[in-house]
Amino acid sequence: MLLDSLAIVAGFIMLIWSADRFIYGAAATARNLDVPPLIIGLTIVGFGTSAPEMMVAGFAAYDGSPALAIGNALGSNITNITLVLGVAALITPLDVHSRIIKKELPILLFAMLMALALMSDMSLNRFDGFILLGLLFLLMWWMLREGIRNQKKDALTDEYIDEMPPETSTSHALFWLVTGLILLTVSSKLLVWGAVNIAIAFGVSDLVIGLTIIAIGTSLPELAASISGVLKKEHDLVIGNVVGSNLFNTLGVLALPGLIAPATLADGIMERDIPVLFILTIMLFVMAYGFRGTGRINRLEGGILFSAFFAYQALLYFTAIA
Secondary structure, three states: HHHHHHHHHHHHHHHHHHHHHHHHHHHHHHHHHHOHHHHHHHHHHHHHHHHHHHHHHHHHHHOOOOOHHHHHHHHHHHHHHHHHHHHHHHOOOOEEEOHHHHHHHHHHHHHHHHHHHOOOOOOOOOOHHHHHHHHHHHHHHHHHHHHHHHOOHHHHHHHHHHOOOOOOOOHHHHHHHHHHHHHHHHHHHHHHHHHHHHHHOOOOHHHHHHHHHHHHHHHHHHHHHHHHHHOOOOOOHHHHHHHHHHEEEEHHHHHHHHHHHHEOOOHHHHHHHHHHHHHHHHHHHHHHHHOOOOOOOOOOHHHHHHHHHHHHHHHHHHHOOO
């Protein structure tokens, strides 16, 4: 038990650090290749913030725990909306000026509807995985197109420029890109091993472990980045990171268990977790879209989201012991 707990703690620490190094190396390499900052932010950084979830989901599915992988994807999205945005909005109200974010919000709703439709037969199979993965590639193409079209006029551009890593050599950037990827792989494997053993020891389902411990841990980079962004008054960056991360989780992370280990959905996903996530995604859309101008998540709404995080954790606890 102690060894399993240490594996989880060490896995989280290494996962968070290696994800940061991976994003740093990828962003620095892209900038040295003269890729515009907005494209780097929308694609490379967006993908990089979901790299921990993707690695964990891939190894969990490969090791025969697809429920943990699915729980990680859904739980990370719930944590991003409730905990990450809730804390950020409580620190200061978040204003949304970016036209790209306003376009991403309905796309996120569509992605959620697609995931709901594909899993309505209580299974996640390879066909579902290919559909989700295909939609992810379409999303990446759309982001590249929007990044090229709006690189000089979207509110996100200046904020991404401020967050670009300092100038460094391409060899140095590639070193951290490769090192980060290797350590992401090792830490993900370590984390999944410890989490599965803990679940077995306590008699808790893989799904609940994925929705709670794993989801919160893999969302810590987004929480740290959001707090930093709020303090720098980079509101669009904060909301953009969450929306982008949830898009990658819904399409990319959720596709992996379907492709690697097709399985019947665990009890609770369609009755509890998908409805909760869908309601929260609608709330995010209503709060942030700004139907009559600038979108805004105020402190009251941030408090509602933050409270929803604890309400959901309580719901998981009581349904688990039941």
